[in-house]
Amino acid sequence: MKIIINEDQLRLIINEEVPYSLTKEYLAVERSPEALALLDNVFNKLKNLPNAKVTRSGNRVSFPYEGEPLIDKIARVLERYKYEIKDYDNNEAIRFSVTEKGTKEQPIKITKALRTIVDKDSRVEELLFLYSNVISGNISKKTNDLIIVFSKLPYDITTMSQDRSWKASCMNLIDGDNRRFVKLDIEYGTIICYVTKETDPNLKNPLGRVLIKPFINKDEEIVLYPEAKMYGKMDDKGELIKVIDKYMLDIQDLSGVYKRLGCLYDDSERDIVRDKELASRYVEQSIEYNVKLKEFEFDLATTEQKYRYIDARITNKQWLDEHEFMFATDEQRNRYIELSLEKELLSDFEFNFATREQKNRYIKILLDNNFGLSNTTFKAASMDQKEKHISLHNRVLYPKLFEVEYISKKEKYTHASSWVLHDFPIKKLPNELYINGYLDVINLGELTKISDKLITTRSLTLNNLNITSIADDLEVGGDLTIIRCKDLIKLPDGLFVDGDLQIIGCPQFEKYTDDDLREMIESTSGQVNGKIIK
Secondary structure (H helix, E strand, O other), rough: OOOOHHHHHHHHHHOOOOHHHHHHHHHOOOHHHHHHHHHHHHHHHHHOOOEEEEEOOOOOOEEEEOOOOHHHHHHHHHHHHHHHEOOOOOOOOEEEEEEEOOOEEEEEEEHHHHHHHHHOOOOOHHHHHHHHHHHHHOOOOOOOEEEEEEOOOHHHHHHHOOOOOOOOOOOOOOOOOOOOOOHHHHHOOOEEEEEEOOOOOOOOOOOOEEEEEEEOOOOOOOEEOOOOOOOOOOOOOHHHHHHHHHHHHHOOOOEEEEEEOOOOOOOOOOOOOEEEEHHHHHHHHHHHHHOOOHHHHHHOOOOHHHHHHHHHHHHHHOOOOOHHHHOOOOOHHHHHHHHHHHHHOOOHHHHHHHHHHHHHHHHHHHHHOOOOHHHHHHHHOHHHHHHHHHHHHOOOOHHHHHHHHHOOOOOOOOEEEOOOEEOOOOOOOOEEEEEEEOOOEEOOOOOOOOOOOOOOOOOEEEEEOOOEEEEEEOOEEOOOEEEEEOOOOOOOOOOEOOOOOEOOHHHHHOOOOOOHHHHHHHHHEEEOOOOEEE
């Protein structure tokens, strides 16, 4: 008996989301004989590993993803900052501080400790998010509710950037700049590894993916090895790549140096793979001859090698990347910060780990050399230093962190980038305020007056304010939108709007037509270049 089904019925059966018309030409690619032999060898070995789950077709092999448990990650971070977990399940930790009478212990919430650390290391924010969801019961406390799925299915490779939860990459089939490489990946034996929840073995909503590509040595022996880049929403991308590395090393014998096939897209800096002995020897030579290691090479080094490498970089007055700096000991960090201060240049991640005295020194260096303060340095500056920054540069670089109420007392020209003032406890904006961007003023219940001679180069939004009037000669470089300003009784004289004027939920203006408003504005030498919308 022959059963005939159409394309839509086939898609329902195999549970595929991407239209066949989009993937058809990619799925028709034939793999080379060498690629087929390589894939058969690799997948036969994967199938025989412990805990392997194999689909009926044999094209997908999955394993529990046993990354570093969240509690261990948090404990390691807290220890670095002189905290210790007391009760993980109940959000309890201990803070250690050294006093004249000895070491003092203070109770603190784990979440509060992590929030404090986020100011120094923004990467901890992901841990805070995950832990907050754990203690609230939104996600499981288990560490084994994820799986990794190795797949040689052309469909899984073709759709690696199609309708996924992460931002589409250059391999997107519709408009990806490098989508032409997808066919080559299939032809020459690239496979893919997805990470997903154990309840999603069919990869409907994976959390991330890593491509595993062919690398070849001088004897034309080919192995599969992952790119040092992951796409997706995982807090431990580096840890996932290390796990995939181990699987590939466990099932393949490396000998010598391998290079990624030249016809494939170089998606990461991992263009060379070395066997274990050569990799260790290369790290030793890099330490001896002061050669910069790539991130994946640093990750493969032993802990002892990493510390010696960092020491060598500092001794030779060479820069450290952020991942190297974060791995360094407190003593190494302090030495490196002093070296950076000699060069009069600190990155934000270095500044966050500096002592108060070092921060003050660096801010003084910036101000003495007439340099502006960044977001991070401005936040740490004293009020006198902030005052000097303003007097030197006559502008505000990072208004979200700027004390607007303090500045508003200064009757002077203030130049700022775009501002979003939402639920801010201020009564008055600075006069002669020039916004080189847009300004959104929302839910400022105490605000009674909009700045005299306010200018924005882009849009201005006034939403849910208690103002009765707006200062004359307002200039808006884009659209002016006024929403739910129920006490507003008149528009400013000399109003200039280069875009549209939109007034919503303002009772005093409901009686006027659009033409009435335009006539009123023009009668005071004002101008609206766009439409007037009520």
